[in-house]
Each structure stands twice: as structure tokens, then as C-alpha cells.
Amino acid sequence: MAQLPVRPVPRAGVLDIEAYVPGKSAAPAGVKLHKLSSNETPLGASPKAIAAYRAVAEKLELYPDGSSTGLREAIARRYGLDPARIVCGAGSDEILNLLTHAYIGPGDEGVFTEHGFLVYRIAITAAGGKPVVVKEKNLTADVDAILGAITPKTRIVFLANPNNPTGTYLPFEEVRRLHAGLRSDILLVLDAAYAEYVRRNDYAAGVELVSSAENVVMARTFSKIHGLAGLRIGWGYMPLHVADALNRIRGPFNLSAPAIAAGIAAIEDAGHVEAAFDHNERWLTWLTSQIEALGLKVTPSVGNFLLIGFPKAAGKTAKDADAFLTSRGLILRAVGAYNLPDHLRLTVGSEEANRLVVAALSDFLGQ
Numbered sequence: 183m184a185q186l187p188v189r190p191v192p193r194a195g196v197l198d199i200e201a202y203v204p205g206k207s208a209a210p211a212g213v214k215l216h217k218l219s220s221n222e223t224p225l226g227a228s229p230k231a232i233a234a235y236r237a238v239a240e241k242l243e244l245y246p247d248g249s250s251t252g253l254r255e256a257i258a259r260r261y262g263l264d265p266a267r268i269v270c271g272a273g274s275d276e277i278l279n280l281l282t283h284a285y286i287g288p289g290d291e292g293v294f295t296e297h298g299f300l301v302y303r304i305a306i307t308a309a310g311g312k313p314v315v316v317k318e319k320n321l322t323a324d325v326d327a328i329l330g331a332i333t334p335k336t337r338i339v340f341l342a343n344p345n346n347p348t349g350t351y352l353p354f355e356e357v358r359r360l361h362a363g364l365r366s367d368i369l370l371v372l373d374a375a376y377a378e379y380v381r382r383n384d385y386a387a388g389v390e391l392v393s394s395a396e397n398v399v400m401a402r403t404f405s406k407i408h409g410l411a412g413l414r415i416g417w418g419y420m421p422l423h424v425a426d427a428l429n430r431i432r433g434p435f436n437l438s439a440p441a442i443a444a445g446i447a448a449i450e451d452a453g454h455v456e457a458a459f460d461h462n463e464r465w466l467t468w469l470t471s472q473i474e475a476l477g478l479k480v481t482p483s484v485g486n487f488l489l490i491g492f493p494k495a496a497g498k499t500a501k502d503a504d505a506f507l508t509s510r511g512l513i514l515r516a517v518g519a520y521n522l523p524d525h526l527r528l529t530v531g532s533e534e535a536n537r538l539v540v541a542a543l544s545d546f547l548g549q
């Protein structure tokens with residue numbers, strides 16, 4: 183008879199997961215910290231969202247509305263959607279995890295790209311599935327390579343569009359081509375966490391595709407342009423049959439009452455979103471040209487962050503730069519876990535932080 187374990191053991195796959203490591207947030211003592219490692223907004227949350235959050239503090243004994251009805255309706259109004267097809271989550275991380283757990287089981291495969299968001303791998307593995315990683319081309323998802331990785335066991339394809347940490351995106355015609363090439367029983371998840379930052383004629387977050395197909399989900403978040411990362415609010419727009427599945431497995435009160443209230447106020451504050459967009463446009467462009475002028479490789483980004491490539495020469499590597507910048511209180515994101523060991527990811531910060539980063543990189547390269 184097989185030996186029984188002496189203590190509880192997680193099921194297969196769980197201990198194969200490398201836990202997600204969030205962006206650093208520590209600076210040396212006495213140095214002012216600029217956290218540019220997690221794509222948070224330098225403008226903060228809308229003052230209206232903060233007021234709504236505070237107002238709920240008087241009623242914390244009450245359970246929230248378990249269906250996040252007010253928030254789903256506010257999102258639906260903002261984007262012209264059917265609220266019944268929206269599911270809210272504690273961050274879009276929860277939406278991505280719910281989708282994976284609903285559609286992937288042991289032996290099933292989930293597909294994502296080489297430099298794609300790490301949460302996909304974690305969710306697929308945790309569900310007992312097999313992560314299938316597809317090569318990218320020029321740090322951009324490659325539709326033909328994704329289609330070439332599909333097998334009879336594929337259940338989900340994740341596409342971050344734009345992608346984090348590369349900042350690149352697929353034009354909507356390419357997303358359509360990807361969808362057209364997938365079997366109808368495979369769920370295509372479009373993770374559009376940075377959609378509000380993208381205004382390109384050939385980009386779409388995916389609303390239209392979700393509306394016209396039975397196997398597409400768009401995931402969105404309040405953590406990025408809305409500045410509510412600390413509250414954990416995300417949502418997905420999906421076919422009714424997918425919403426029905428998620429509503430059966432999610433926690434009955436998965437969003438807190440303060441999160442629902444602040445989320446409603448945030449999505450209704452179009453002026454705040456516009457200000458965040460304008461700030462990003464201005465400083466993303468400025469940072470790109472300044473850092474390129476220093477001789478570093480910058481991947482053109484449509485998000486609120488930039489991927490910076492460093493030389494391999496001793497003393498000038500990404501690791502060296504990370505240490506130098508950290509000593510000045512400038513915290514960027516090392517992206518070795520994304521298979522980009524020669525790069526750092528920089529979040530667009532306040533004017534002060536952006537200027538400090540360029541000055542520090544100049545000193546780093548000149549030393």
C-alpha cells in the first residue's frame with residue numbers, strides 16, 4: 183500500500199507555481215521614494231471616488247450588494263453595454279482566475295505569449311492545467327504562432343492587449359484574425375487593463391467582438407487609469423453563458439462596499455480619466471525620446487509604462503541600472519520573470535519623478 187502523507191498536501195500543480203512577485207516599493211533610508219514599478223497612476227484616484235469611499239465607512243456593518251449592481255450599471259452606462267453581461271471582481275486578477283477555474287481542469291491547456299502577464303501562468307497551473315507559452319515577434323504577440331500552438335486540449339487563450347510589460351499591442355484586425363482561427367469551444371480572453379490609455383485608429387479593447395461572439399471575454403480594471411489599485415476592482419464583459427458560469431463560482435460578496443461605491447464615482451468622473459490620459463500622453467512621449475537620446479533601447483509603448491533595454495556590458499546592465507536607480511529612490515520593475523532579463527519597466531510618473539529618472543539614467547550611463 184502506498185505511504186500516506188503525514189500532513190495535508192496541495193493538489194498537483196499548486197507547488198509548481200512560482201508566487202507572483204509584486205513591484206518593489208522600498209527605497210534606502212532618507213531617500214524620497216518614487217514607486218514606478220507597478221503601473222500605478224501618478225494622479226491618484228478621483229477625489230469623488232475617495233469621497234464615496236469615505237462615506238461608506240459609516241456603514242461597514244452592512245454586507246455589500248453581492249451582485250455589484252450599481253457598479254455594473256455605471257460601467258454599462260459609460261460604455262453602452264448590457265449590465266447582465268458584466269461580472270465584477272476583486273481586481274481583474276479575480277476575473278482572470280475565475281475564468282481559468284471555470285474552463286480549465288487537469289490536462290487542459292491554456293495559451294499565452296512569451297512576455298505575457300504572469301497571472302495567466304499562475305491561474306492555469308493552479309487550476310491543474312498546462313501553461314503553453316508561445317513565442318512573440320519583436321516583443322509583440324504573434325497571431326500565427328498562437329494559432330500554431332492550439333491543440334485539441336486548448337481551452338483558453340489569453341491575450342493582453344496592450345501587453346504588460348512590453349507596451350506593444352495588436353491591431354484589432356489581428357485580434358479578429360486570431361478569433362477567426364480559433365475553434366468555437368476555445369475561450370479567447372482579451373485582457374485590456376490599459377485600454378483607456380490607447381487611442382489609435384486600429385485599436386479596440388474588444389467590446390464589439392464580445393458582443394458578436396459566444397467565446398470572447400474582455401477583462402478590465404480600475405487599478406490603472408482610475409487609480410484604485412488598492413481597492414481591488416476589475417470587471418469582465420462576456421457572453422451571458424460565461425457570466426452565468428462565473429456567477430456560480432465567485433464569492434457571493436466578492437467586492438467590498440467601499441470598492442463598489444468608489445468604483446461608481448470613478449467611472450462617472452470622466453474629467454479625472456481625461457486628465458490622467460493627458461498626463462500620460464505628454465510624459466510617455468517625453469520619456470521615450472529622452473531615454474532614446476541617452477542611447478538606450480525603448481520599445482514603443484501605448485500603455486502607461488515603458489520597457490527599457492540595457493546593454494550586456496559589465497556595469498551597464500539592467501541589474502546595475504536597477505541598483506543605481508534604487509539608490510536614488512527610483513523604483514523600477516525588473517522583468518526577468520517575463521523572460522526579459524536585459525530590461526527594466528518604467529511606469530510613467532509625476533513630472534518630478536520622470537525628470538529624476540532621465541537625470542539618473544544619464545548619470546548611470548556616464549559614470
Ligand SMILES: *Cc1c(COP(=O)(O)O)cnc(C)c1O
Nearest residue numbers: 273274275299346375403405416
Ligand atoms: C495591472 C494589470 C491587470 C490588472 O490587475 P488588477 O488585478 O485589476 O489590479 C491585468 N492585466 C494586466 C496585463 C495588468 O498589467
